[in-house]
Amino acid sequence: MTFTLYHHGSSVCAAKVRFAMAEKGLDWEGVYIDILKGEQFDPEYQKLNPKSVVPTLVHDDKVITDSTVICEYVDRIAPETSLHPDDPYLYAQVRYWTKAVDEDLHPACGAVTFVCSHRHTVARNLGPEGVKKFLESTPEFSVTADWNTKKQIFVRDGFDAPEAPIKIRLYDSYLKKMNEALSDGRDWLVGDAMTIADVAMTPYVNRLAMMSMRGMWEGGRFPHLEAWFARIEALPNFKGCLLDWVPEDLTNDLRNNGAMSWPEVANILEIEI
Incomplete structure (x- = not known):
């Protein structure tokens, strides 16, 4: 193969x-x-x-x-x-997570990433005319059915975009759901073993970590999620799959732009910093 x-x-x-x-x-x-x-x-x-x-x-x-x-x-x-459980009920529980990623979390992540970081990166790398071409080239049906329009708004208006706070709160709601799912002492989101549910959610928690936003779960806010992510980060494949493919300049952009944006995010979520 x-x-x-x-x-x-x-x-x-x-x-x-x-x-x-x-x-x-x-x-x-x-x-x-x-x-x-x-x-x-x-x-x-x-x-x-x-x-x-x-x-x-x-x-x-x-x-x-x-x-x-x-x-x-x-x-x-x-x-x-297989990363999917054999048990039909557990399989269904895994599918709830992967379905949520596709329907809610991924569009929210796209919005939050552009609002907090990528809008600064593309502006620096492409210049005004390049950004215009970049935005116009995005198909209308992409991340969402209206991603072309939405991305232009997020890049242009940042935190002033009407949906920016909504997407940040939606993102945060899934961190809360993860914390609740892990609150019974289990190590993984579904059942007793790592599944595609954990794999699917990992990049979205890691995106926040790379954007200097661990405060969304650390400091006692979502302790079960914090312990889960520590287990994920300790896996042998984590660094090679989640971190090493990100170029150094982009890693720096995510970290620095995210740190600059964190006070706005914390304010929206009413997190004291």
Whole structure:
């Protein structure tokens, strides 16, 4: 089997697939698509992924898009290392988490990341005309059915965008749900073993950590989530899948821009700092 993964260090969805494949012991060849420079809008790449997003997995001559679908696909390809529980009820509990990522958490993460960090990065890297082209190239149906319009607003208005506080509170609500799910003393979100639910949620908690926003769960706010993330960070595949693919300049941007934005986020969530 030959797997080719089109991915980027900034993409939480690509990180999810890298993490899942590593936990399953699957090797892949990578094609790096710099989504902050607009490489996802190259016509040749758009033939593979009309939404102009990453990741895209090519397995031999088969093209699979959308990270949740990719994870389910590779689990069927290599069922001996499945990240989905065999028990139907536990399987359903896992699907609630992956469904929530697709419907709520990922759009919220896109909004929060652009509001807090990426709008500064693309402005510096591309300049005014480059940013205009970057925004106009985004298909209307991408992260959400109206992502082109929404992204322009988040980049232009930042925290003044009407939906910015809503998306921050939505993001935070999933941290609370995770903390509650872990409050019975379990180590993982579903059942007694790590599943795709944990894999799926990891990049979203890590994105906040990379943006200097651990205060959303540390300091006694969500202690069960804090312990869970410490377990995740200690896994052998965490650093290689979640951190090492992020270029140094982007890591610095996320950390510094996030630190600059943290007081605004904390104020919205009424967190004392």
